[in-house]
Amino acid sequence: MSLLRAALSDDLPRSRWLAIALVLVVLGLALAPFAFPGAKSLNVAAKICVFIVLAASFDLLLGYTGIVSFAHTMFFGIGAYGVAIALTRMGGEWSAVAVGLVAGLVVAIVLAALIGLFSLRVRTIFFAMITLAVASAFLILASQLPQLTGGEDGLNYRLPAVLRPSFALADGTFLGVRLNGRLVDYYLVYVVSFALVLLLLRIVNSPFGSVLMAIRENPFRAEAIGYRTVVYRTIASCIAAAVAALAGALLALWSSQTNPDTTLSFDIMVDILLMVVIGGMGTIYGAVLGATVLLFAQNYLQDLLGIASQAFAGVPLLANLFHPDRWLLWLGVAFILCVYFFPSGIVGSLRSSSGPRASLSARDASGPKDLKS
Amino acid sequence: MKRDWLPWLLIPAVGLLALPLVGSLASWVTLSVAGLAMGLMIFVMASGLTLTFGLMDVLNFGHGAFIAVGAFVAASVMLALAPLMGADSLWLNLGAVVPAVLAAMLVSGALGWGFERAIVQPVYGQHLRQILVTTGGLIVAEQLLKVIWGPEQITLARPTALRGAFLLGDVAIEKYRLLAVVVGLLVFAALALTLNRTKLGLLIRAGVENGEMVEALGYRIRRLFVGVFVAGSALAGLGGAMWGLYQETVTAAIGAQVIVLVFIVVIIGGLGSIGGCFVGALLVGLTANYIGFLAPKVALGSNILLMALILLWRPQGLYAVAKR
Amino acid sequence: MPEPLLSLRGVETRIGRYHILHGVAFDVAEGGLTMLLGRNGAGKTTTLRTIMGLWRAAAGEIRFAGRDITRLATPDIARLGIAYVPESMAIFADLTVQENLILAARAGPPDAKRLDWIFGRFEALKRFWALPAGNLSGGQKQMLAVARAIIEPRRLLLIDEPTKGLAPAIIANMIAAFAELKDGQSTLLVVEQNFAFAQQLGDSVAVMDDGKVAHTGTMAAFAADTALQQHLLGLGMGEHQ
Numbered sequence: 042m043s044l045l046r047a048a049l050s051d052d053l054p055r056s057r058w059l060a061i062a063l064v065l066v067v068l069g070l071a072l073a074p075f076a077f078p079g080a081k082s083l084n085v086a087a088k089i090c091v092f093i094v095l096a097a098s099f100d101l102l103l104g105y106t107g108i109v110s111f112a113h114t115m116f117f118g119i120g121a122y123g124v125a126i127a128l129t130r131m132g133g134e135w136s137a138v139a140v141g142l143v144a145g146l147v148v149a150i151v152l153a154a155l156i157g158l159f160s161l162r163v164r165t166i167f168f169a170m171i172t173l174a175v176a177s178a179f180l181i182l183a184s185q186l187p188q189l190t191g192g193e194d195g196l197n198y199r200l201p202a203v204l205r206p207s208f209a210l211a212d213g214t215f216l217g218v219r220l221n222g223r224l225v226d227y228y229l230v231y232v233v234s235f236a237l238v239l240l241l242l243r244i245v246n247s248p249f250g251s252v253l254m255a256i257r258e259n260p261f262r263a264e265a266i267g268y269r270t271v272v273y274r275t276i277a278s279c280i281a282a283a284v285a286a287l288a289g290a291l292l293a294l295w296s297s298q299t300n301p302d303t304t305l306s307f308d309i310m311v312d313i314l315l316m317v318v319i320g321g322m323g324t325i326y327g328a329v330l331g332a333t334v335l336l337f338a339q340n341y342l343q344d345l346l347g348i349a350s351q352a353f354a355g356v357p358l359l360a361n362l363f364h365p366d367r368w369l370l371w372l373g374v375a376f377i378l379c380v381y382f383f384p385s386g387i388v389g390s391l392r393s394s395s396g397p398r399a400s401l402s403a404r405d406a407s408g409p410k411d412l413k414s
Numbered sequence: 415m416k417r418d419w420l421p422w423l424l425i426p427a428v429g430l431l432a433l434p435l436v437g438s439l440a441s442w443v444t445l446s447v448a449g450l451a452m453g454l455m456i457f458v459m460a461s462g463l464t465l466t467f468g469l470m471d472v473l474n475f476g477h478g479a480f481i482a483v484g485a486f487v488a489a490s491v492m493l494a495l496a497p498l499m500g501a502d503s504l505w506l507n508l509g510a511v512v513p514a515v516l517a518a519m520l521v522s523g524a525l526g527w528g529f530e531r532a533i534v535q536p537v538y539g540q541h542l543r544q545i546l547v548t549t550g551g552l553i554v555a556e557q558l559l560k561v562i563w564g565p566e567q568i569t570l571a572r573p574t575a576l577r578g579a580f581l582l583g584d585v586a587i588e589k590y591r592l593l594a595v596v597v598g599l600l601v602f603a604a605l606a607l608t609l610n611r612t613k614l615g616l617l618i619r620a621g622v623e624n625g626e627m628v629e630a631l632g633y634r635i636r637r638l639f640v641g642v643f644v645a646g647s648a649l650a651g652l653g654g655a656m657w658g659l660y661q662e663t664v665t666a667a668i669g670a671q672v673i674v675l676v677f678i679v680v681i682i683g684g685l686g687s688i689g690g691c692f693v694g695a696l697l698v699g700l701t702a703n704y705i706g707f708l709a710p711k712v713a714l715g716s717n718i719l720l721m722a723l724i725l726l727w728r729p730q731g732l733y734a735v736a737k738r
Numbered sequence: 739m740p741e742p743l744l745s746l747r748g749v750e751t752r753i754g755r756y757h758i759l760h761g762v763a764f765d766v767a768e769g770g771l772t773m774l775l776g777r778n779g780a781g782k783t784t785t786l787r788t789i790m791g792l793w794r795a796a797a798g799e800i801r802f803a804g805r806d807i808t809r810l811a812t813p814d815i816a817r818l819g820i821a822y823v824p825e826s827m828a829i830f831a832d833l834t835v836q837e838n839l840i841l842a843a844r845a846g847p848p849d850a851k852r853l854d855w856i857f858g859r860f861e862a863l864k865r866f867w868a869l870p871a872g873n874l875s876g877g878q879k880q881m882l883a884v885a886r887a888i889i890e891p892r893r894l895l896l897i898d899e900p901t902k903g904l905a906p907a908i909i910a911n912m913i914a915a916f917a918e919l920k921d922g923q924s925t926l927l928v929v930e931q932n933f934a935f936a937q938q939l940g941d942s943v944a945v946m947d948d949g950k951v952a953h954t955g956t957m958a959a960f961a962a963d964t965a966l967q968q969h970l971l972g973l974g975m976g977e978h979q
Contacts, residue, residue, distance in 0.1 A: 103542075107542055109542065109545045159722075159725075164541065165541040165542060165545065166467075166473045166541055166544075166545065166685075167681070167685070169475070169545050170473070170677045170680070170681055171681065171721075173673075173674060173677060174674055174677055174678050174681075174717070174718055174721065177674045178715045178717070178718040181715065182715060185711055307670060311549075311553055314546070318546060358561065358562070361561040361562075361564075362561050364561070366560075367557055367560065367561060369553060369557050370553075370554060370557035370558065370561070372553075373550055373553035373557060374554055376546075376550040376553065377533070377547055377550040377554065380543055380546045380547045380550060381536060381547070384543075613840065613841070616833060616837050616840060616841055617841065619830070619832055619833060620830040620832075620833060620838075620841055622832075623830050623831065623832055623833075624830065626792060626812075626828070627824070627828040628841075629792075629811075629812040629813050629816070630790055630792065630812055630816055630822045630824070630828075631816060631841060631842055631844070631886070632817045632844050633813055633841075633844075634811070634813045635813075735832075
């Protein structure tokens with residue numbers, strides 16, 4: 042028990058239901074290849090792992106530091122393209138993975154530091170706008186450099202031998218599942234993701250994390266006490282960028298193809314935003330649940346909507362409203378409702394049985410509006 | 415506080431700098447008109463955004479929704495009036511375009527009113543939630559557009575009289591771009607007159623500077639803000655309609671595409687400044703077109719470069735609005 | 739005794755997590771000039787802002803001309819005939835002097851006679867009529883801020899530190915203007931640090947200490963009681979500027 046407590050950096054779920062949900066996710070993902078055999082479900086499980094890391098790193102910014110960046114997918118993409126480009130150029134070797142990983146991390150951290158120092162000294166809104174502009178420019182850049190990035194089509198490459206489907210870990214099957222490179226790949230993604238989430242938990246529960254939250258509550262006060270808010274926020278966005286790049290690298294290692302749509306697009310950014318807010322900002326656990334729920338919805342809510350749509354087949358607008366492709370509409374509505382009524386998302390709702398928690402509105406309410414110039 | 419004309423001089427400076435690089439005068443004129451047209455359309459879309467920010471510290475990340483709605487409504491009206499659009503007479507053409515534009519502004523304005531009440535009002539003064547909620551509004555609005563108009567893009571041909579180009583010697587000027595320039599300048603003139611010559615305009619400018627004092631003088635700034643929000647949404651609708659005709663296609667993503675340019679313009683101009691917004695829009699339009707001609711590869715990144723340069727020169731944008 | 743024009747009872751104001759006013763209570767009689775005195779941080783500015791509705795009173799009651807205004811919005815409070823000159827002056831720097839006064843005159847274009855009277859007192863405003871107010875000097879800005887409050891007759895003027903940083907000649911003009919306003923129908927509540935100025939103009943005083951009103955009475959009596967001054971305002975109040 043104390044080992045578990047240490048692994049979670051003393052940041053326990055503090056709610057039976059939340060604990061159960063988390064255990065379900067962790068165990069479900071651990072057993073996914075055997076419990077839910079099939080290429081599609083394995084793919085969904087791996088993506089859940091990757092997006093948990095990505096969303097958790099975004100939560101470090103949004104929930105813990107109180108800044109909104111629309112450039113988070115850019116760092117995700119940098120990590121993915123780093124590995125993808127290296128694997129394409131150098132062939133399917135681990136040395137290529139290492140080179141790509143390091144290059145991606147360096148680029149991501151340097152870029153995050155530049156953007157942070159440049160624009161974090163001003164206001165939340167300004168930063169959000171600038172990151173949106175930079176991210177859109179980067180997306181265009183990626184499609185404008187086909188020699189390097191493969192343009193719109195992206196890159197297809199060979200993974201290191203151990204991760205290829207043709208690699209056999211052992212002869213035959215275990216519980217009806219072939220023990221091949223895909224399985225190795227999946228558990229690589231799973232273990233690294235698990236470790237990264239624990240790392241993020243460690244960071245947000247460290248003294249550094251407390252300073253971030255103090256800055257989020259009241260930047261002027263934190264500055265007055267002597268914390269250089271720009272420096273702390275910039276470091277936080279560098280860490281978030283680095284973790285996002287690692288998540289990107291995991292995605293590149295999983296899917297053996299990397300393109301703008303799956304790594305850089307604004308759609309992915311919207312997904313992360315939904316995951317963190319619906320899951321619960323400022324909790325890390327929220328990212329875990331949010332990513333799981335959203336990817337489930339993305340892959341399975343469509344089927345449900347299809348049924349509803351058929352029920353309304355005769356009614357023109359209603360049928361469209363429940364069209365399987367409109368799943369984002371419903372999640373968008375859920376997102377808005379979350380921001381208004383459940384600022385701490387699913388995690389907050391699960392925890393609320395164990396006493397009310399500080400809501401976002403309480404901590405976000407801006408300080409005194411002063412007439413003095 | 416002297417009148418500061420330096421940013422305005424940037425516009426001719428950029429033009430003159432581009433002239434020797436472009437080389438041919440004819441191409442330069444064509445590019446300049448294209449740049450001005452693009453810049454003015456962006457200005458029309460951005461003007462409301464910058465003013466609502468100045469007045470109430472509200473930045474609506476869902477502003478793109480009004481642009482998209484304007485484009486769709488205008489497209490629907492024009493498609494319904496296809497015979498007028500195809501007629502070989504400017505007047506008949508305008509008989510379709512004018513109602514289309516008016517409908518676009520009306521619907522966008524009405525939507526803006528609803529958006530302000532339902533989405534923006536509950537989160538005044540809370541920037542983080544404001545960004546989140548208005549972004550959520552954009553997501554939902556984009557999906558609803560697909561519900562109503564279907565997920566496919568709509569192709570929209572310009573009316574007969576606005577196709578093709580005027581030829582002045584060897585200079586070709588597209589008719590539609592000229593119209594866009596005229597409309598954009600009219601909007602700017604109307605806004606400038608309102609802001610400088612009417613009491614309402616004085617109130618808006620005073621409110622941008624110090625809303626609290628405007629209230630202490632006995633004016634309800636909330637009402638003023640709602641009015642500006644609705645007007646800004648209607649202008650975004652107008653800009654969307656113009657942009658749709660310019661691109662000759664309309665998709666649900668149009669708002670998200672253009673909003674990036676709009677944000678860049680608002681940042682360059684200085685949040686809250688209408689004059690800065692105008693200068694910024696023209697600079698963005700011109701550089702995008704010149705660089706698009708000179709070095710197509712880097713054209714789309716040129717806006718970011720422009721923004722970075724201007725922020726290095728003036729970190730608050732061209733015109734920093736004196737705030738509280 | 740007639741009902742006071744303005745009365746505060748048990749007013750509590752919190753700003754964020756700070757509790758600034760702890761049950762402020764005092765009256766302002768109609769037609770006089772009441773000086774609101776106190777050390778820095780005693781809560782004088784917060785009191786004016788709370789009357790104006792710029793901060794919300796968490797508890798207590800504020801009555802103006804027989805009406806409860808505690809929960810009214812700032813514009814509605816202003817429209818009852820209360821004008822406010824904040825310590826920061828809050829002039830609109832981007833607007834000209836003329837435009838500043840046009841906005842301040844709610845009923846319509848500024849009255850020519852009233853304007854002449856203001857120009858008589860604050861000549862600089864006439865000289866810089868068409869200039870952006872941001873170009874004015876500190877003293878001229880203060881004149882404009884006061885002019886904005888008195889461009890139309892108001893029943894109650896709330897003025898926060900009108901003499902701060904002003905040259906003596908301008909202070910004399912300010913004193914004359916306030917005296918004339920008092921002779922008209924206006925009632926004034928003035929926050930002041932300059933005790934000489936306060937003593938010359940004030941009819942009555944309310945002295946604040948630590949978020950409460952610690953003393954009320956006539957100015958004459960307070961001016962005579964040096965021990966009380968010492969106690970409530972600290973040493974060297976005469977030189978305090």
